Amino acid sequence: FNFEQEMKKALQVDDQIHMVYQSKVDNNKAVTGLEALIRWHHPVEGLISPAEFIPLAEESNLIINIDRKVIKVVLQQLNQWQQEGFSLYPVSINLSGKHLVSDDLISFVQEQLNTYQIDGSLIEFEITEGVLLTDIERSIEAMTALKSLDITLSVDDFGTGYSSLNYLKRLPIDVLKIDRSFVDECANTIEDGQICATVINLAQNLGLEAVAEGVETAEQWQFLASKGCEIFQGYYFNKPMSAEDTELKLLSKQ
Numbered sequence: 001f002n003f004e005q006e007m008k009k010a011l012q013v014d015d016q017i018h019m020v021y022q023s024k025v026d027n028n029k030a031v032t033g034l035e036a037l038i039r040w041h042h043p044v045e046g047l048i049s050p051a052e053f054i055p056l057a058e059e060s061n062l063i064i065n066i067d068r069k070v071i072k073v074v075l076q077q078l079n080q081w082q083q084e085g086f087s088l089y090p091v092s093i094n095l096s097g098k099h100l101v102s103d104d105l106i107s108f109v110q111e112q113l114n115t116y117q118i119d120g121s122l123i124e125f126e127i128t129e130g131v132l133l134t135d136i137e138r139s140i141e142a143m144t145a146l147k148s149l150d151i152t153l154s155v156d157d158f159g160t161g162y163s164s165l166n167y168l169k170r171l172p173i174d175v176l177k178i179d180r181s182f183v184d185e186c187a188n189t190i191e192d193g194q195i196c197a198t199v200i201n202l203a204q205n206l207g208l209e210a211v212a213e214g215v216e217t218a219e220q221w222q223f224l225a226s227k228g229c230e231i232f233q234g235y236y237f238n239k240p241m242s243a244e245d246t247e248l249k250l251l252s253k254q
C-alpha cells in the first residue's frame with residue numbers, strides 16, 4: 001500500500017474523502033458550532049482513520065494538500081447550506097502546523113472565502129500547541145493575518161504539549177480546547193478534575209473561551225459546568241455525523 005500515491009489519488013477524485021461534523025453545545029445543549037473531521041473511504045482498504053493517515057501525511061507536504069481539500073470541502077458545504085436557506089453555525093477546521101507557517105496560507109484562505117462567499121467569522125482553525133512552539137514568530141505572524149480575516153483561533157489538545165504558557169500571551173488565541181485525556185477522568189480522578197478546573201480558570205482569566213472535548217457522560221458535563229466551562233463537545237451530546245445527518249439533526253432553516 002503506497003500511502004502517498006493512494007492519498008494523492010484520493011484528493012483528486014470526489015468520492016473517497018468526505019467530512020463529518022460534530023456539534024459543540026452550550027450548558028443548555030443548544031448547538032453553538034461544529035467541528036469538521038475528515039474521513040477517507042478507500043475503495044479497497046475501506047475506511048481509514050485520520051489517526052492513522054494524518055501523522056503519515058504530516059511527514060511530507062501532503063498534509064498541506066489535505067488541509068486545502070478540507071477547507072475547500074467545508075466552505076463549499078457552508079455555501080450550499082446557505083443557498084438552501086439553513087442558518088449557519090461557525091465550523092472548526094483542524095489546521096496542521098506546516099500549513100500554518102506556509103507562505104501562501106492567507107491568500108489561499110482569502111481566495112476560498114471569496115469563492116464560496118463565506119464570512120471569516122464562520123470559520124475557526126484548531127491548531128495543536130506543539131505546532132505553535134516550533135516557530136513562534138512565524139506562528140504569530142500567520143495567526144495575526146488570520147485574525148484580520150475575522151477567523152477564530154483555538155489551541156487544540158491543550159495541556160498535552162511540552163509547552164511554556166508564555167506563548168498564550170503572545171499569540172492571538174480565542175479558545176482553549178481542554179484535551180479529552182483530562183476530560184475522560186475529570187469526574188473520577190482528583191488530579192484530572194483539578195487540571196480541567198485550572199484550564200477553565202486560566203481561559204477565563206485570559207479572556208479566552210474554554211471548550212471541553214470528549215465529553216462522554218452527564219457526570220463529566222456537570223463537573224465541567226460546575227467549574228465554569230460553557231462549551232462542550234463529545235459523544236454524550238453528538239457523535240460526528242455526515243453532512244446529510246447534520247442537515248437533518250442539527251441545522252434549521254431561517
Ligand code: G
Nearest residue numbers: 036037038049050051054067070094095096
Ligand atoms: O475524527 P477522529 O477522532 O477519528 O480524528 C482522529 C485524529 O485526526 C484527531 O487527532 C483529529 O484532530 C485528526 N483529524 C481529524 N480530521 C482532521 C482534519 O480534517 N485535518 C487534520 N489536520 N486533522 C484531522
Ligand code: G
Nearest residue numbers: 037094156157214215216233234235236240
Ligand atoms: O485531536 P482532535 O481533538 O481534533 O480529535 C477529535 C477526535 O475526537 C475526532 O476524531 C472525534 O471523532 C473524537 N471524539 C469526539 N468526541 C469524542 C468523545 O466523546 N470520545 C472520544 N473517545 N472521542 C471523541
Ligand code: NA
Nearest residue numbers: 035094126156
Ligand atoms: Na480538533
Ligand code: MN
Nearest residue numbers: 156157177213
Ligand atoms: Mn483535540
